[in-house]
Every structure is written in C-alpha cells, then in structure tokens.
Amino acid sequence: MSETSIIKLNNAIIRQSDNIILKDVDLEIERGEFVYLIGRVGSGKSSLLKTLYADLPLKEGTGKVVGYYLPLIKNKQVPFLRRKIGIVFQDFQLLTDRNIEDNLHFVLKATGWKNSNDIKSRISEVLEKVKMSNKGYKMPHELSGGEQQRMVIARALLNSPDIILADEPTGNLDPETSDDLVRLLHDISKSGKTIVMATHQHDLLAKFPARVIECKDGQLIEISKNKAETIIDFTESETFD
Numbered sequence: 001m002s003e004t005s006i007i008k009l010n011n012a013i014i015r016q017s018d019n020i021i022l023k024d025v026d027l028e029i030e031r032g033e034f035v036y037l038i039g040r041v042g043s044g045k046s047s048l049l050k051t052l053y054a055d056l057p058l059k060e061g062t063g064k065v066v067g068y069y070l071p072l073i074k075n076k077q078v079p080f081l082r083r084k085i086g087i088v089f090q091d092f093q094l095l096t097d098r099n100i101e102d103n104l105h106f107v108l109k110a111t112g113w114k115n116s117n118d119i120k121s122r123i124s125e126v127l128e129k130v131k132m133s134n135k136g137y138k139m140p141h142e143l144s145g146g147e148q149q150r151m152v153i154a155r156a157l158l159n160s161p162d163i164i165l166a167d168e169p170t171g172n173l174d175p176e177t178s179d180d181l182v183r184l185l186h187d188i189s190k191s192g193k194t195i196v197m198a199t200h201q202h203d204l205l206a207k208f209p210a211r212v213i214e215c216k217d218g219q220l221i222e223i224s225k226n227k228a229e230t231i232i233d234f235t236e237s238e239t240f241d
C-alpha cells in the first residue's frame with residue numbers, strides 16, 4: 001500500500017450470498033481522491049461500497065481500508081472503522097422525530113462525545129461546511145430533498161472521516177440540486193477527504209471530472225485514471241439505467 005493510499009483491495013472476490021458479484025478486484029485509492037463508481041443496475045457498486053465499510057465480509061483476497069485489514073477485522077473494530085468513513089445513501093436517513101441539530105447531537109453522543117460545548121461547536125462547524133448554518137433548527141420534513149441530503153453529508157462529516165462513501169447520493173434530486181450536491185462533495189474532497197461516489201448520472205462525470213471506475217461483467221474496470229480523461233461523453237457511450 002503506497003503511503004498515500006487509503007483504500008487497497010487485491011485479488012478480492014465480492015459475493016452476495018454464494019454468488020460472485022465481482023472478482024479479481026484490484027483497487028487502490030489515494031488519500032484525497034474523488035472516484036466515481038459507475039455500472040449497470042445490479043453490477044456490484046453497492047456491494048463494493050459495503051465491502052469497504054465492512055458490511056459485507058471480505059473472505060477472498062486482501063483489503064485494507066484506513067489501516068484496517070478487512071479479512072481479519074473483528075466485530076468490535078467495525079465501529080472504529082466506520083468512524084473513519086462517512087456514509088451517504090440515496091434515501092436520506094435522518095431521524096424524522098427531531099430537528100437537524102438533535103439529529104447531529106444524537107450521532108455525536110452515540111460516538112462518545114461528552115462535552116456539550118464541543119458538541120455544539122462541532123455541529124456548527126459541519127453545518128457551515130455544508131452551507132446550512134441557519135437551518136439546524138428545522139425538522140427534516142421542513143427541508144427540501146437537496147437540503148436533507150446536505151444534512152446527511154453534515155452528519156457524515158461529524159467525526160472527521162477520512163473517506164466518504166456515497167451510494168447514489170443524488171438519486172432523488174433534480175438535476176440542478178444534484179449539481180450543487182456533487183459540487184459540495186468535490187469541495188469536501190479538496191479538503192483532503194477521499195470520496196467514492198456510486199452514480200447512474202453520467203452527465204455529472206463530464207460536469208465535475210474525476211477518476212471513473214466501472215463495475216462491468218463481474219469486474220472492476222478503470223475507465224479514466226485522471227480528470228482530463230473524464231471528459232468523454234458517457235451519456236453517449238452506454239446507458240446505465
């Protein structure tokens with residue numbers, strides 16, 4: 001693992017139940033990289049992300065994520081790995097019975113924060129990072145889809161993770177709101193965080209170029225290693241519904 005790589009899988013096989021979803025998986029991602037993960041429905045994007053946060057066990061091949069060796073990770077280590085990884089899904093999973101600040105407070109308490117001043121200032125820091133400082137008092141249902149997703153990102157940032165794994169984070173958003181959210185994720189990555197984002201929205205790849213990896217026919221394929229190559233028009237090459 002190079003000194004700067006934060007995710008590394010070698011010769012990995014990813015299964016769901018007994019079925020092989022991806023094989024011969026070699027993947028190395030550097031600290032601060034932004035990576036799009038594309039591929040058809042059912043091609044294995046979510047399974048790969050789940051492997052990275054140890055929701056799917058890695059039993060074949062090797063893999064290391066933020067210093068944790070996945071094949072031998074113990075159940076009690078998983079929460080510590082997850083603190084270094086912020087997870088953002090398509091469906092916002094804010095607690096609907098409390099306002100945003102209380103949602104964030106709940107997570108900090110659950111992850112060991114005790115001092116109420118520290119908690120308060122961390123909440124304002126993350127709200128500021130997602131440009132939602134003035135909306136912390138709102139209930140989730142009082143926010144738009146894009147705003148809720150920003151709050152989910154704020155929550156993912158609470159414990160200063162090294163990596164953000166985003167699975168279709170723009171899936172429920174209109175195009176303009178999607179652009180804003182992806183712009184935000186790119187800004188976050190510029191601050192040194194690694195972002196892996198699964199998406200079907202290929203227009204985003206051209207608008208906000210970055211490395212692209214595709215899950216295809218049971219394998220991971222490097223489509224473009226660097227930003228410049230991303231300017232390919234993916235929308236014309238294939239439709240990934």
Ligand SMILES: Nc1ncnc2c1ncn2[C@@H]1O[C@H](COP(=O)(O)OP(=O)(O)OP(=O)(O)O)[C@@H](O)[C@H]1O
Nearest residue numbers: 016017021039040041042043044045046047048215
């Ligand atoms: N819990 C599970 N048990 C068994 N098979 C599963 C499970 N979850 C996913 N699969 C199967 O694994 C394959 C890969 O699914 P996965 O969700 O990783 O694909 P994906 O690329 O993320 O798809 P999508 O674009 O629809 O989110 C699919 O064939 C799916 O049916």
